[in-house]
Amino acid sequence: MSEIFAEYKTIIVFLHVISAVVWVGGMIAMRYAAHPSFMALESGEERLKRIVHALKRLFIIVFPFTMILLVTAVIMLIGYDLKTTEYASLGYAKEGIWSIMFINFFVMILRRNRAAVFLEKGDVAGAKFSMALVGKYMIPLNIILGIVAIFLGSMLSSSL
Numbered sequence: 001m002s003e004i005f006a007e008y009k010t011i012i013v014f015l016h017v018i019s020a021v022v023w024v025g026g027m028i029a030m031r032y033a034a035h036p037s038f039m040a041l042e043s044g045e046e047r048l049k050r051i052v053h054a055l056k057r058l059f060i061i062v063f064p065f066t067m068i069l070l071v072t073a074v075i076m077l078i079g080y081d082l083k084t085t086e087y088a089s090l091g092y093a094k095e096g097i098w099s100i101m102f103i104n105f106f107v108m109i110l111r112r113n114r115a116a117v118f119l120e121k122g123d124v125a126g127a128k129f130s131m132a133l134v135g136k137y138m139i140p141l142n143i144i145l146g147i148v149a150i151f152l153g154s155m156l157s158s159s160l
Ligand code: HEM
Pocket: 013, 016, 017, 019, 020, 023, 024, 069, 070, 073, 074, 076, 077, 080, 082, 091, 094, 095, 096, 097, 098, 101, 146, 147, 149, 150, 152, 153, 154, 155, 156, 157, 158, 160
């Protein structure tokens, strides 16, 4: 693995960084650009339908990048032999952040899917309840965690 990392370091770091850009940037664009625009729609049902549809597309785009981020992280952990260096704690912190971000992301997928089912049945209140936490807390949480992970990545890249 170390040899693979040494040979393909540029592409592995590139894939790691572009994955973070898509995951974190996608959520920032959705929460602070698309979402306020959807909120301008008059009908509550139409608003929810647009949000549920846009989130489906965002989650489909983001999912492969969450996996690429993990695979490249594992390659770098082994390639740099990070756990034996003085920066091991930064590696553990980033693993923890990725795990929380992914669990949060997975729960958001479940809540979005449930909201879509409610909307199909015409239960707007149920859909609204299902989506409330997503926009208010879950997406912002992942944005904050993602930014912290990017900062820790910058610390690692300037130290290793
Ligand atoms: C799964 C655990 C993770 C590990 C073990 C890990 C490990 C690393 C390492 C070793 C570097 C330095 C690469 C180098 O310059 O050679 C790095 C950089 C970076 N990481 Fe991670 N990472 C993890 C998760 C994440 C997450 C969740 C994000 C953001 C969502 C992220 C975003 C970045 C970015 C943007 C850089 C580049 C920083 C720079 O070059 O200034 N990483 N990561």
